[in-house]
Amino acid sequence: MHVTLIGAGPRGLVTLERLTERYRLNQEKINITLIDPHGVGGRVWQVEQPHELIMNSNVNFVSLFTDSSVQMNGPVTPGPSLYEWSKTAEAKEFIEDLHFDNEEYLLKELAIIQPNNYASRSLYGTYQKWFYEHLVANLPDNVHLELIKDEVYNVIKSNEQYVVELNNHFFKTDAVVMSLGHIENFPTPEESSFSKFAKKNKLTYVTPTHPQEYDFSDLQAQQTIIIRGLGLSFFDAVTMLTQGRGGHFTREANQQLVYHPSGNEPQIIAGSRRGFPFHGKGTNQKQTNENDQPHFLTANWFAKHTKPGSVSGESFIALVHSEVEYVYYQRLIQMKYSSINQEAFLDEFIKSTDRTEFIQDSLIEPSDYWNWDYVLGHTNTQNSLVEYLIHDYTDAKLGNKTGPFTSAFDMLHDIRDLVRQVVKLELLSPVDYQKYFLNQFKSENSFLSVGPPESRIEELTALISAGIVTVLKPRMQLNANQQTGKFVTFSALDVPTQYSASYLVEARLPAINANKTTSYLIKSLLNSGIVKPYSLKLPGQITYQTGGIVTDKKVKNSGKGLFFWGVPTEGKSWFTTVSPRPNNNDKVFIDADQIAEKIENL
Incomplete structure (x- = not known):
């Protein structure tokens, strides 16, 4: 048996481990070829990238080893999570032996990192390299493994096998598992127009790509840069242009965070259609195996909805919203309304057919009513963006078991597998899936639950106060000014205030x-x-x-033996970019073991 794994990021490595452990037991011979042009870690998790770039998951919430929580048929082979590994002498020795360019930063990180911290992407990349070397060192005699740093250009079906075509050679294989990530696209008409404009006027225009690959070496201090997008790539770019250029933060006696420029920063102008950055992730208070339990998307609900198209898009959105609101009011009562009987309130909340009326008839003050328009950035009820950001990180600091808003947003994380089940069972009709899931739900979920750590929100607030970053009002507009030969941006809500620049970044993944x-x-x-x-x-x-x-x-x-999972399947599947979480019956482990089992049975 010969198996080819395309992609050496977390999913590819977990698949490799699952195959190895299954064939360790059955003792049949297998040859595995792992292919990735970037080597172990893939494109995203390379060790030698800007060290100030951090993961978007707590360090103790990441592991490449299966555990007893995973409901799978294959053998469980425990091992250290990213955090547990970082505290071993082996981690320090591994880093010292390989002499990475950023060895000093990695060793310092090992010394100070705590379970609920966010590890650098460099450290996660190092863990992946160690994981691979750990697998190699413990390969059974019947498993042969080869790593090829090259790009796969084609996979062709050939009778009962597949032909894998690389840059300058090809080979036959019995099974292929593709674990690919985000890949660039041909430019849109607007991107093509901006690219031509930039080339003509000797400007810099960065199309959507991976933020760790941003090259700002030609961007001068004090030069104006326009960044379109206020999501994760925006925060990465800002971090590289501030802390990455020698600036630093300190906390004043009143606990306010203050940014101290190095003098090498550019002038950053940023915006988006919505005009608000993604909400920050709250301080984690949960154990790795701990989730808030659903009260609407329950097993009983799924038992009543088994047929494709049996759930309307409106009712799906209403159920998700109810899950979020339930957690919000639960935490709000615990924090502020001791006179309310929490159990009775929440029980009535579940049963109520008119929750708006129920809340209005309760002891909850109107200023504390959940407001979807507000949390989604559809209204400008806040006095300023800075006040909005302060409210966001203040609630986030309360934690995902205490802060009313951050706990509510975190519920979207806790019900991911349930939402995946809705998608897998095709419970929404094609019309509703397109309108309510792909358009509305995915946008809401990203904005509320896929944002940066709360520390990044507080840092952005300090950078705005320091005059380093300016965030436009909603409805950002971008033009190519043919007369000045510069890019121009402004908010449609504030047309007179315009900014021009010779540097424009599309801050989003392809x-x-x-x-x-x-x-x-x-x-x-x-x-x-x-x-x-x-x-x-x-x-x-x-x-x-x-x-x-x-x-x-x-x-x-x-035919049989071909498996495609991960980012390129997004649409048929949902939320395929997360790294596996320990002690949580993680879907990445389940899927990888199922793939390995099917290969074993070919």
Whole structure:
């Protein structure tokens, strides 16, 4: 048996481990080829990247080892989580032996990191390299492993096998597992226009890409840079342009965070359509195996909804919103309303057919009513952006078991597997899936629960106060001024206040769009019919392209032994970018073991 794993990031490495442990037991011979042009860690988790870039998960919430919580058929092979590993002498020795360029930073991080801290991406990349070396050192005699640093350009079905084509050679294999990440697309008409404008006027225009690859070496101190987007890539860019250029923060006697410029910072102008950064993640108070329990998307609810298309989009959104509001009012009562019988209140909240009226009839003050328009940034009830940010990080600091808002946002994390089940069972009709899930829910979920650590929100507040960052009001506009030869930006709500710059960054990852991808591999697979775009059939013979791809046994040239999971399948699946979490029956471990089991049974 020969198996090819394409992609050496977390999912590829977990698949490698699952195959190794299964074949350790059955003692059949297997040859495994792991391929990634960037080597172990893949493109995102390389060790030698800006050390100020951090993960978006607590260090103790990340592991590549299975544990007894995982409901799978394969053997459980425990090992240290990222945090547990970071506290071992072996971690220190591993870093010292490999002499990374950022060795000093990594060793300092090992010395101070705490369970609920956010590790640097460099440290997670180091852990992945150690994990791979750990697997290699413990390979059973019947498993042969080869790592190839190259790009795969095509996979072709050949009788009962597959032909894997690399840059300058090819080989045959019995099974292929593709664990790919975000891949660039051909430019949109606007991006193409901006690129041509930048080239003509000798400007810098950065299209959507991975933030650790931003090269700001040609951006001068005090030079104006426009950043479009206020999500995670925005925070990465700002961190690289401030702390990455020698600036630092201190805390005053009144606990206010203050930024001290190095003098090398540019002038950062940023904005987005919404005009508000993603909400910050709250200080973690939960154990790795601890989640808030659902009260609406329950097992009983799923038992009543088994047929595809049996759930309306409106009711799905209402259920998700109810889960979030339930946690908010639970924490709010605990914190502020001791006179309210919490158990009775929440029981009535679940039963109520008109929750707005129920809340208004309660002892909750109107200023404490949950307001979806406010939390989603649809209204400008706050006096200023800074006040909005202060409220966000203040609540986040209360923790995800105490802060009313941050606990509510965290509930979206805790019900991810339930939402994935809704998607897997296709409980929404194609029309509602497109309108309510792909458009509304995904946007709300990203804004509320996929934001940066609360420390980044507080840092942004300090940077705004220091005059380093200016955030535009909502409805950001961008133009290419042909007369001045500069990019110009402003808010549609404040047209007179405009900023021009010779540097523009699209601060977002490439969209998942199979039909526009620049990937030779995905284009080749689409052309050969091994995979196809995942589309929705809407009324009026309209086909909606989700951007994702799907393998289908009915598709010509497809067959057993081909597995495609992760980012490019987003659309058919949901939220495929997370690293596996220990002690939580994590889906990454489950999926990887199921893939390994199917390969074992070929």
